[in-house]
Amino acid sequence: MADEEPGINTGVLLFIPYREMERRVFAELASRGYDDITLSQGRVFQRVAEGGSRLTDLAEQARITKQSAGFLIDRLEEAGYVERVPDPTDARARLVRAAPRGRRVIAEAAEIVAGIEAEWAAHLGDRDMADLRRILLRLREITDPYA
Amino acid sequence: MADEEPGINTGVLLFIPYREMERRVFAELASRGYDDITLSQGRVFQRVAEGGSRLTDLAEQARITKQSAGFLIDRLEEAGYVERVPDPTDARARLVRAAPRGRRVIAEAAEIVAGIEAEWAAHLGDRDMADLRRILLRLREITDPYA
DNA sequence: CGATTAGATCAGAGAAGCTGACGGTATTCC
DNA sequence: GGAATACCGTCAGCTTCTCTGATCTAATCG
Numbered sequence: 260m261a262d263e264e265p266g267i268n269t270g271v272l273l274f275i276p277y278r279e280m281e282r283r284v285f286a287e288l289a290s291r292g293y294d295d296i297t298l299s300q301g302r303v304f305q306r307v308a309e310g311g312s313r314l315t316d317l318a319e320q321a322r323i324t325k326q327s328a329g330f331l332i333d334r335l336e337e338a339g340y341v342e343r344v345p346d347p348t349d350a351r352a353r354l355v356r357a358a359p360r361g362r363r364v365i366a367e368a369a370e371i372v373a374g375i376e377a378e379w380a381a382h383l384g385d386r387d388m389a390d391l392r393r394i395l396l397r398l399r400e401i402t403d404p405y406a
Numbered sequence: 407m408a409d410e411e412p413g414i415n416t417g418v419l420l421f422i423p424y425r426e427m428e429r430r431v432f433a434e435l436a437s438r439g440y441d442d443i444t445l446s447q448g449r450v451f452q453r454v455a456e457g458g459s460r461l462t463d464l465a466e467q468a469r470i471t472k473q474s475a476g477f478l479i480d481r482l483e484e485a486g487y488v489e490r491v492p493d494p495t496d497a498r499a500r501l502v503r504a505a506p507r508g509r510r511v512i513a514e515a516a517e518i519v520a521g522i523e524a525e526w527a528a529h530l531g532d533r534d535m536a537d538l539r540r541i542l543l544r545l546r547e548i549t550d551p552y553a
Numbered sequence: 554c555g556a557t558t559a560g561a562t563c564a565g566a567g568a569a570g571c572t573g574a575c576g577g578t579a580t581t582c583c
Numbered sequence: 584g585g586a587a588t589a590c591c592g593t594c595a596g597c598t599t600c601t602c603t604g605a606t607c608t609a610a611t612c613g
Contacts, residue, residue, distance in 0.1 A: 268519050269526070270427035271452070272542040273420045278469065279549035280417035299600060305418065315560060322425065327601050329562070334599090351560045351609045372415050379416070382548050383541060391541045394534045395419040401529050402426035446569060462591060474570050476593070481568095498578045498591045 280375055287371045293364050295338045303331045304340060304361070311344065311354030340364065427522055434518045440511050442485045450478045451487060451508070458491065458501030487511065 285298060296304070306312065306320045318328035332355055335341045340361035346352035357365060380388040432445060443451070453459065453467045465475035479502055482488045487508035493499035504512060527535040 267543075268427075268452075269523055269539060269542070270424050270431070270519065272539065272546065273424035273427070276542070276545045276549040277417050277420035277424060280415075280420070282469070284417070297599075305415075313560075314562095322429075323600090324602065325561070326563090326603085330600070346560095349560080349610075353561075372417065376416055378548070379545060383544055387537075387541045387544070390534075390537055391545070392416060392419065394530060394538045394541075395416070395423070396414075397530055397534070398423045398526060398538070399419065401525070402423040444568075460591075461593095470569085471571065472592070473572085473594090477569070493591095496579075496591080500592075 276379075280372070283375055284368055284371050288364065288368060291367060293367070296335070296340065296364070300331050300335050300340075303328055304335055307341060307355055307357055307361070311346075311356035313346065313352050314355060315352075317355065335361075423526075427519070430522055431515055431518050435511065435515060438514060440514070443482070443487065443511070447478050447482050447487075450475055451482055454488060454502055454504055454508070458493075458503035460493065460499050461502060462499075464502065482508075 281298065281301075285296075285301065288294075288296070303317055303321050303323075306317050314328055314332060315325050317332070318325040321328065332341060332343070336343060338360070339358055341355050342358045343353045343355055346354045376388075383391065428445065428448075432443075432448065435441075435443070450464055450468050450470075453464050461475055461479060462472050464479070465472040468475065479488060479490070483490060485507070486505055488502050489505045490500045490502055493501045523535075530538065
């Protein structure tokens with residue numbers, strides 16, 4: 260687990276760029292005024308689907324308990340990023356969906372991500388960038404239970 | 407940030423296999439008796455260099471404050487994974503290095519990681535697995551300030 | 554209908570991260 | 584050499600996040 264170049268753990272190799280992407284997106288969003296959202300909240304928020312998501316599903320996808328997800332969604336709701344509406348198909352459930360402020364931050368985050376991906380593509384070359392995404396999509400088949 | 411297959415954020419794509427690798431390694435270690443180490447502790451412990459590391463360096467590499475790193479190292483020390491010794495080259499500093507129990511867990515974790523990487527290679531093919539690592543190493547050049 | 558399952562919440566606790574401030578040691582600069 | 588500065592680690596206090604366990608209501612199944 261030390262530092263010989265070729266022997267470095269593939270997990271760590273995946274983590275490094277992921278973390279850097281996350282850090283830069285959050286820093287940039289904060290500087291644009293979205294400074295009332297945390298990393299953990301963002302990880303859950305990312306999973307909110309277009310038509311709304313159930314709390315339990317969000318928890319599963321983010322790999323946290325539904326209680327933790329509820330805690331984070333409460334904060335996102337207070338800050339105006341999401342809203343909870345009744346699920347018309349199941350009276351036990353409520354749907355979490357993006358509120359207006361949430362939709363704006365989604366659009367801005369997408370811009371920022373696109374900019375960073377462009378930087379990466381410039382460094383790697385378009386060929387390797389495309390290969391990276393293709394291989395990661397295939398890897399997802401065996402590593403994402405909620406694909 | 408939603409779910410169209412081709413548009414999925416590259417950061418998320420990196421995160422999925424990373425998280426799965428981490429989860430499996432920790433689950434397997436726990437089942438082998440190393441159940442007194444947490445994810446956060448592991449993330450710092452991974453960075454402890456062969457000859458010992460300074461707390462400040464570990465914090466920088468793990469991207470947490472030195473106070474947080476100190477907290478985690480305290481726990482790792484109590485559990486017998488690391489020990490702190492004076493730094494012979496600087497009386498202000500102490501070196502954190504692996505204790506015997508720590509060296510054993512490093513060896514076992516390496517085995518587990520190798521097994522998972524073999525699974526991934528079997529799914530992707532050796533060619534794509536090698537490409538993945540090669541591309542990630544190049545990506546590290548612009549995403550790891552502590553490479 | 555009654556029993557079980559599923560969605561969400563409440564309550565309490567522990568882990569882990571942060572900022573700010575401090576004492577001790579090195580280094581740098583006059 | 585001495586003063587100013589920077590660095591290493593720690594203490595103190597707080598917030599955020601995550602967990603386990605229990606509870607409530609609604610849906611579903613026999």
